[in-house]
Amino acid sequence: MKNLILFGSLLLLFSCSAKKEPGFNAVPDKVISKSVEDTPEWAKSTKASFTKDSKRFVVGKADIQGDGSPEKGVDVASLDGKAKLISEIKSKLEQQVQSASEGLNLGNDTLNKITAFGTKIENVVGLFTAETYYEKWSTSDGYNQATKYKCFALVGMDLNEYRRQINIQIANSIGNKELSESFKKKVEAQWDGFFNSN
Numbered sequence: 001m002k003n004l005i006l007f008g009s010l011l012l013l014f015s016c017s018a019k020k021e022p023g024f025n026a027v028p029d030k031v032i033s034k035s036v037e038d039t040p041e042w043a044k045s046t047k048a049s050f051t052k053d054s055k056r057f058v059v060g061k062a063d064i065q066g067d068g069s070p071e072k073g074v075d076v077a078s079l080d081g082k083a084k085l086i087s088e089i090k091s092k093l094e095q096q097v098q099s100a101s102e103g104l105n106l107g108n109d110t111l112n113k114i115t116a117f118g119t120k121i122e123n124v125v126g127l128f129t130a131e132t133y134y135e136k137w138s139t140s141d142g143y144n145q146a147t148k149y150k151c152f153a154l155v156g157m158d159l160n161e162y163r164r165q166i167n168i169q170i171a172n173s174i175g176n177k178e179l180s181e182s183f184k185k186k187v188e189a190q191w192d193g194f195f196n197s198n
């Protein structure tokens with residue numbers, strides 16, 4: 001009798017353990033609704049950023065729980081996109097300012113001020129959210145089902161307007177020094193290659 005009870009206990013234990021195996025009844029994640037019927041190409045693209053019509057674009061992303069507001073989710077995705085774009089600008093601008101300032105005897109403090117000015121979000125003129133998109137997903141870990149929103153924002157910047165503002169800042173930083181034609185051409189060449197990837 002004791003052996004029977006022990007065997008029954010072990011059987012129950014193993015049965016419970018078997019149920020705790022990860023994903024024993026997992027259901028594949030799937031999209032259950034979208035903000036628009038057709039997923040935009042930019043939301044499906046694997047490109048981190050691209051240039052089109054003198055504008056630079058990046059895709060911001062954010063995931064939120066299914067009981068949250070997708071509108072808030074796309075706001076977060078927009079901020080993510082702006083942060084990514086400003087980070088990219090900072091790297092490019094540091095290279096450009098350093099190269100374009102050669103021969104002007106500008107100190108590092110001046111160069112750093114130009115870069116800092118150019119990458120403060122309030123100074124990044126022409127920054128905008130072009131489009132937003134979100135999907136609602138059904139997810140499962142094998143035991144529990146849940147929903148979540150995957151949110152996307154296409155964030156862009158008008159390069160011509162940004163270029164104008166930075167040129168003004170560079171001019172203010174060097175004072176009334178007369179720029180040679182060769183230097184002006186060098187600055188223009190730097191801008192032409194500012195974002196040369198598609």
